Amino acid sequence: MDIDSLLTSDEIALRASVRAFVDTQIKPNIAQWYEDAVFPLEIVPQMAKLGLLGMHLKGYGCPGRSSVEYGLAALELEAGDSGLRTFVSVQGSLAMSAIHRHGSEEQKNEWLPKMAAGLAIGCFGLTEPAAGSDPGSMSTFARRDGTDWVISGTKRWIGLATVAQVAVIWAMTEEGVRGFVVPTDTPGFTATAISHKLSMRASIQCEIELDNVRLPADAMLPKAAGLRGPFECLNEARYGIIWGAMGAARDSYLTALAYSQERMPFDKPLAGYQLTQQKLVDMALEINKGTLLALQLGRLKDAGRLKPHQISIGKLNNCREAIAICREARTILGGNGITLDYSPLRHANNLESVRTYEGTDEVHTLIIGNHITGLPAFR
Structure with a gap:
């Protein structure tokens, strides 16, 4: 869909720097980190140097990047692993946003510069x-x-x-x-x-x-x-998830695409079979649609016009579609897809958590339903 034509040169440059970090520092190691159930704290200073911690916040040592730039970073991080984007989300969209939005000047000055620099988590x-x-x-x-x-x-x-x-x-x-x-x-x-x-x-x-x-x-x-305080922070985190889920989906799709072009069942590339092409096409369609949805929401956010029900649309749709894409990508990999040699099932497992936290499918469905009908159905 030539989505890059909708991005500025600064946005593309930021995306490239985060993608390079993920490709060189994360992807060669993530399978072992996942196997060992560890988060590598040694990468935190590198993320701070890239300006990923509290990157959408302004002042107090924070990077002050746009919402779209933050979203693009979230997408690239989650292409590595949901745990990376989650770290950035908890640090910046939740903890730092709470202090930045709701804190006193003393609280902001004490914590935000250290958190932006990765010196405090x-x-x-x-x-x-x-x-x-x-x-x-x-x-x-x-x-x-x-x-x-x-x-x-x-x-x-x-x-x-x-x-x-x-x-x-x-x-x-x-x-x-x-x-x-x-x-x-x-x-x-x-x-x-x-x-x-x-x-x-x-x-x-x-x-x-x-x-x-x-x-x-x-x-x-x-x-x-009241609850408005934490909910405003949750909406910041939900926004990042909208982008991040598409990163996991994209990585799974590209992994399946490459595998299908190299695998030779019955003396023909797996990618040359109609059923495989249908799977790849369906994945590509939803990734393009989901990324365009994320970009539209990012532009609205940067313009100060993003509304809570719109965030729910993005979170509900993109998580739901991303899980389906990762699971479908695993089927192209066959039995090899259940190992950590390939990313789709790891992404699918992670997205079960992403789909649950910051509002389940059911919660976001009811938020959207309330907007459509004017009738709250939470109780």
Whole structure:
């Protein structure tokens, strides 16, 4: 579809730099990282040098790139692995965005320059064991004790918590949901990595226990009151997913295409059979459509006109299509496709998590349904 003709020279250059990083530093190693279930922290300084941490934020040492540039970076990162894009998303779209959008000047100046430089890692504690799609029912509670706040509760599926220096924790208070900036070395804060995962193995997800974590009054994010605060951050992360899912899909498609051109069943390239070509065509169609959708949403975001239901359209469609593409690509690879020698099944497994976090298919369907009908159907 000649999508490059819709991009500026700066956007293409940014994409090229991230793609080169993924091709040289990630793809040769990702299978082993996935097998060993480790996230390589040694690449964080390189991502900071490329301007990938908080890249869409302005000031406080942040790169200040456009939404489309951030999206293109997310696409290239997820072509390597969803864990890479997730790191950038948790760091920039969640933790840094929460502080940048809702924090005090003191909080911004203390944390954002270090986080943009990769000298501090952040996490975002919203989801709980019994409150995934319904954060309004969270049980983590922050009570006042003199001028201090004391937080107790449990968070689950929190990216990067075991390696983070700062956590943005959302808790119920007597005045409703509020956010808090919590240094992870605060007494009572414990993060434990979740193991035995079948998805997102080259990534870090954790459970956080907050046992009477005592914080000063100025730890609260002053500009975030109610669920609107965390939801605004979630929309930032959802936007990146719209692009990233197409990166996983593209890498799976290209892997299957190359394999089908080299494989010679019955003395003819696999790509020369009609059924294989149908699979490749269907994949290519959805990747082009999904990337055009992401680009349109990026242009709207840069113009300040992107709406929540439009983000849900992108997240729902592109995750759903990307999983189908990765699974179909695996079928072209045959039995070889179930090994880590090839990327499609790894991408498909990762996308099961991506499809779930930042809003399930069901949640985004209801957001779009509410917009179409004017009738909320969440309860």
